[in-house]
Amino acid sequence: MTAHVDTFARDHLPPPDQWPELVFDLPELQFPAELNCAHELLDRWVDEGHGDRLCVQGQGVRWTYADLQAQANRIGRVLVEDLGLVPGNRVLLRGPNSPMLAACWFGVVKAGGIAVGSMPLLRAKELVQIVHKAEISHALCDIRLADELALAGPQCPTLVHVLHFMTERDGGLEARAAGKPAQFDAVRTAADDTCLMAFTSGTTGAPKATLHFHRDVMAACACWPRHVLRPTADDVFIGSPPLAFTFGLGGLLLFPLSVGASTVLVERPAPDALPAAIARYRATTLVTSPTAYRAMAGQLATHDLSSLRQCVSAGEALPAATRQLWKDASGIEIIDGIGSTELLHIFISHDEAHARPGATGTVVPGYRACVLDDDGRPLPPGQVGRLAIKGPTGCRYLADDRQRQYVSGGWNLTGDAYLQTEDGYFVYQARTDDMIISGGYNIAGPEVEAALLLHPAVAECGVVGVPDDERGQVVKAFVVLRAGHAGDAAMAKALQDFTKQAIAPYKYPRAVEFRDALPRTETGKLQRFRLRSQG
Ligand code: 3UK
Numbered sequence: 230m231t232a233h234v235d236t237f238a239r240d241h242l243p244p245p246d247q248w249p250e251l252v253f254d255l256p257e258l259q260f261p262a263e264l265n266c267a268h269e270l271l272d273r274w275v276d277e278g279h280g281d282r283l284c285v286q287g288q289g290v291r292w293t294y295a296d297l298q299a300q301a302n303r304i305g306r307v308l309v310e311d312l313g314l315v316p317g318n319r320v321l322l323r324g325p326n327s328p329m330l331a332a333c334w335f336g337v338v339k340a341g342g343i344a345v346g347s348m349p350l351l352r353a354k355e356l357v358q359i360v361h362k363a364e365i366s367h368a369l370c371d372i373r374l375a376d377e378l379a380l381a382g383p384q385c386p387t388l389v390h391v392l393h394f395m396t397e398r399d400g401g402l403e404a405r406a407a408g409k410p411a412q413f414d415a416v417r418t419a420a421d422d423t424c425l426m427a428f429t430s431g432t433t434g435a436p437k438a439t440l441h442f443h444r445d446v447m448a449a450c451a452c453w454p455r456h457v458l459r460p461t462a463d464d465v466f467i468g469s470p471p472l473a474f475t476f477g478l479g480g481l482l483l484f485p486l487s488v489g490a491s492t493v494l495v496e497r498p499a500p501d502a503l504p505a506a507i508a509r510y511r512a513t514t515l516v517t518s519p520t521a522y523r524a525m526a527g528q529l530a531t532h533d534l535s536s537l538r539q540c541v542s543a544g545e546a547l548p549a550a551t552r553q554l555w556k557d558a559s560g561i562e563i564i565d566g567i568g569s570t571e572l573l574h575i576f577i578s579h580d581e582a583h584a585r586p587g588a589t590g591t592v593v594p595g596y597r598a599c600v601l602d603d604d605g606r607p608l609p610p611g612q613v614g615r616l617a618i619k620g621p622t623g624c625r626y627l628a629d630d631r632q633r634q635y636v637s638g639g640w641n642l643t644g645d646a647y648l649q650t651e652d653g654y655f656v657y658q659a660r661t662d663d664m665i666i667s668g669g670y671n672i673a674g675p676e677v678e679a680a681l682l683l684h685p686a687v688a689e690c691g692v693v694g695v696p697d698d699e700r701g702q703v704v705k706a707f708v709v710l711r712a713g714h715a716g717d718a719a720m721a722k723a724l725q726d727f728t729k730q731a732i733a734p735y736k737y738p739r740a741v742e743f744r745d746a747l748p749r750t751e752t753g754k755l756q757r758f759r760l761r762s763q764g
Contacts, residue, residue, distance in 0.1 A: 230262060230419045232341050233317030237364055238423035238440055241628040243636075249623035250639035255595050257451040258621045260420045266446040267338035267424075268415035270486040271298050282462070283491040285482075286510060290328040294489075297332060302413035303406035304336030304369070311405060312367055312390040316341025316416050319363045319426060321356075321388070323347050323378060324371030326472055326494040329394045329403075331482055333369045334472065338424045338443075341416030342367070345426045345438075346473030348751045353380035358436055360385040362627065363426050372396040420444040426627065427475050429570045438627040439571050441475075446573070448621035449479055450487035452595035453566060453575040458539065460514060462489040465536070467507055468516030469498035474752050476543050479574040480516035490514075500524035504532040511536035518544045518753035519551050523682075523689065526558040534559060543568055543575060544753045546657045548679035549586035565589055567657070569643050571624035571635055577655050587679065588654040589647075596620035600649050605638050608649075613658050613671070616647040646673065663757050665694030667702045672736050674704075674757065680731040681706060681738075684724060686714040691747050691755045692738060695764030705764050706738035709747060716743025740764075 233239060253259065271294065274282065280295030292300070308314040320337045322344055324330040337344045345363050347356065356378060359365070364387050370378050372393040382388065394402035418424070425441040454460060466485040470477030472494075485492040493510045495503070500521045507515065519542050540555065540563045547565040555563055566578030567589050577598055579590030592598040599607050600614040608614040617640035624635045635642055646658040658664070658673040665672040674692035681690045689709040694702030708724065710716055721741040728737040748756040 231422055232416050232418040233422050234315040235317030237317060237319070238343055238426070238627070239317075242440060243625055243629075243632045247632045247636060248625060249636045249641045250619050251621060251623055252597065252619055253448075253621050255451070257455065258448055258595060260444045260447060262420055263417050264420040264443045264447065265339065265341075265415040265418045266443040267301070267335045269447060270450070270483060271301065271335050271339075272415060274486075274489055279489055282489060284486070285328045285331055285492050285494060287326070287328040287494040288496055292328055297328070297335065299411035300329075300332040300406065301335035301339060302411050303409040304333055304402065305340040305413040306409040307392070307402065307405045308336060308340050308342065308367065310409070312392070314340055314342055314367060316418065317343065317422070318367060319343045319345050319365040321345050321347055321360065321365045321368040321370070322473070323349070323368065323374050324395070325349050325373075325496040326477065326481065326498065327371070327395070327496055328494055330371065330472055331494060333394065333402075334478075334482065337369075339413060339415040341418050341422070343423050343426055345428075346471070346478065347428070348471055348473045349374060350751050351377070353377050355436070356381040357384045359428055359438075360388050362436065362438055366390065368392070369394060369402060372398075372401070418443050427570045427573075437629050437631060440625045440627055441573055441622070445622045446483060448595070449574040450483055452621070453578060453593045454484040454487060456594040457566070457575070457578045457580050458484070458514075458541065458564065459580070460485065460488050460490050460539075464488070464490040464514050464538070465493060465510060465512045466490060466514045466516060467493040467495065467503070467510060467512035468541075469495075469503065469518065469521055470516065470544070470752065475570050475573050476568060476752070477516070480541060501528070504528050504534065507534055507537055508532045513538040514541070515539070516541045518542065519547045520545070520689065520749065520753050522555045522563065523551050526554045529558045537561060539564060539581070541566065545755065546589070546675050546679075548675070548682045550679060550682035552584070552586050566593075567643075567645070571643070572618060572620065572641055573622045576618050576620060585654055588650070588656045590655065591653045592655070598655060600647050601640070601642075605640075610649050610651045613646050613648045615661060616643050616645045616655070617641065618643060660757075663693070665692075665702050665704055667694060667697070667704055668700040668735070670735055672704055676732060677704060677706065677728060677736055677738060680728050681708065681724060683731060684727050686710050686720065687724070689747050691757060691760050693757050693760045693764060695740065695761060703739045704736065705740040705742065707742050707744050707747060707760050709744055
C-alpha cells in the first residue's frame with residue numbers, strides 16, 4: 230500500500246538486503262499500516278480539543294495549534310490546487326528557522342509530499358546538487374534566501390514551481406494561502422511512505438540523501454523524547470539547529486509537538502542572541518551544540534534564565550569541561566545525546582540524573598547498541614571499536630552505493646569509535662577516520678581537546694594528526710584563547726605541560742597553533758579535515 234502517485238522515493242530505496250535490521254520491540258513502536266505523521270503531530274491536538282494551546286512562536290508570531298494547522302492547511306492547498314503537487318513529489322524548503330518554515334513543513338507532509346530541508350547558507354552549486362539528486366519539483370523559499378536559489382534555477386530543469394514566503398507580495402505564499410480555506414485533510418499515506426529526505430552534513434564527496442518514512446518520524450518521537458527528555462505540555466523549546474538538520478527538526482519542532490508543548494523558532498540563534506531569547510520567551514528547554522554552550526556560559530549573568538529547566542547538547546562530543554562550565558553558570562546538568570541524519574535522531578543519551586562526564590550515555594529505549602571490531606564481531610567492555618546501532622529507524626540512502634558502508638550485517642555503523650563500560654555507558658573516542666596514529670599509538674583528538682579545554686585560557690580547540698616523517702603523524706592542537714591571553718611560545722609550552730598532567734603524556738600536542746576562530750559546519754561541527762589540510 231502507498232499513497233504516493235509519484236513513486237520516485239520508493240523506486241530509489243536501497244535493495245532490501247542492504248537495509249539495516251529494524252526492531253520495534255516497544256509497545257509504543259507498533260504503527261498502523263496507514264499513518265501521516267503531520268496528522269498525528271498537529272491535527273490530533275486540534276481534534277482532541279487542544280487547538281487553543283500555544284504551539285509556535287517567532288519574530289512577531291504567536292500561533293496556537295489551531296493557527297499552525299490553519300496555515301499548514303492553506304499551504305497544503307496552495308501546493309495541491311495551484312502548483313499541482315501530487316503525493317510523493319519532493320518539495321525543497323529553504324529559510325532560517327521560523328513559524329512559516331514550520332507551517333510549510335506540515336503543509337508539504339499533510340499533502341503527502343516529501344519535505345527536503347536545505348541549510349540556509351547553501352550556495353547555488355550545492356542547491357543544484359540537492360535538486361538533481363532528489364529530483365525536486367517544488368520549492369518554498371524564504372524571500373531573503375531567494376537570490377541563491379534563483380542562481381541555481383537555470384540548472385534545475387525539474388524544479389518547476391518556486392514560491393517565496395516572508396513577503397507580502399502578490400503571488401507570494403502568504404498572499405496565496407490567505408485566499409484558501411483553512412481546512413485540508415491530510416493525505417492517508419502509508420506508514421512506510423517517505424515524508425522526509427535529509428541530506429547529510431558530510432564533509433566529503435557528493436551529498437547523500439537519507440529517506441525517512443512517516444513511521445520513522447513517529448518512532449523518533451516515541452524513543453528519545455519520551456524516554457529520556459520527558460518533556461511536558463507546558464514546556465517551551467528553543468535552540469539553534471536549523472530545521473534542515475534532523476537534530477533541529479526533531480528537537481525544535483517534532484518533539485515539542487509530539488507532547489503538545491510549544492516551540493520558539495528563532496531566526497538568528499547565535500550564542501550572543503540566544504540567552505536574551507530564552508529570557509524573553511521564558512523558554513524551558515534549550516537545544517543546541519557544545520560550542521554554543523561554551524560561548525554562552527560567560528553571558529548568563531546578564532539575563533534572566535530562571536525559566537530554563539533542561540539543556541540538550543548534540544552534534545559533537547560534549548567535553549567534560551563544557552558540561553562543568555555550563556553547570557557552574559546555569560545550575561543545569563546538560564543532557565548529551567548522539568544522533569545522526571541516517572538514524573534520524575538520538576540513540577545514545579542520558580537524563581540529568583544519569584549524566585556521566587566524558588560519556589555520551591546509555592542506549593535509548595527502542596534502540597540496541599554495541600561496539601564491533603573491524604570484522605563485525607562484538608568487542609568486550611573497555612575496548613575501542615566501531616559503534617553499531619539498530620532500532621526502529623535506520624539508514625536508507627537514496628540511490629547511493631555508500632549504503633554498504635553505513636549498514637553492515639544489519640547494523641548501522643555511524644563511523645564513530647566508541648568504547649562501552651562494564652555498566653553500559655558509551656564513551657566517545659573520535660570519528661573512526663579521525664583517529665590519530667602517532668609513533669604507533671592510537672590517539673583520539675577529542676580526548677586531547679577535552680583535556681585542553683580544562684585549561685582556563687582555552688576557549689575553543691581542535692586537535693588533529695598532521696604528517697610527520699618520524700612518527701607518521703604528530704598531534705597538533707589549534708587553539709582559540711580567551712580574551713586577555715597571548716598566543717606565544719610560553720602559552721604553547723604551558724598548554725603542553727598542562728595536557729601531560731591531565732592525560733597520558735604521549736598524547737600531548739607536539740605542535741600548537743593559535744587561531745582567532747576554528748572552521749565549523751553550519752551544524753556546529755568542527756571541520757577537522759580543514760585543520761588537517763592547514764596543518
Ligand atoms: C557526531 C556526536 C559525539 C557523530 C545529529 C542529534 O549530529 C547529528 O547528525 P549528523 O548526521 O552527524 C552524526 C555524527 O555526529 N555526533 C553527533 N552527536 C554527538 N559525537 N557525541 C555526540 N553527542 O560523529 C555522529 O556519527 O550531522 C545529532 C540528532 C540528530 C542528528 N542528525
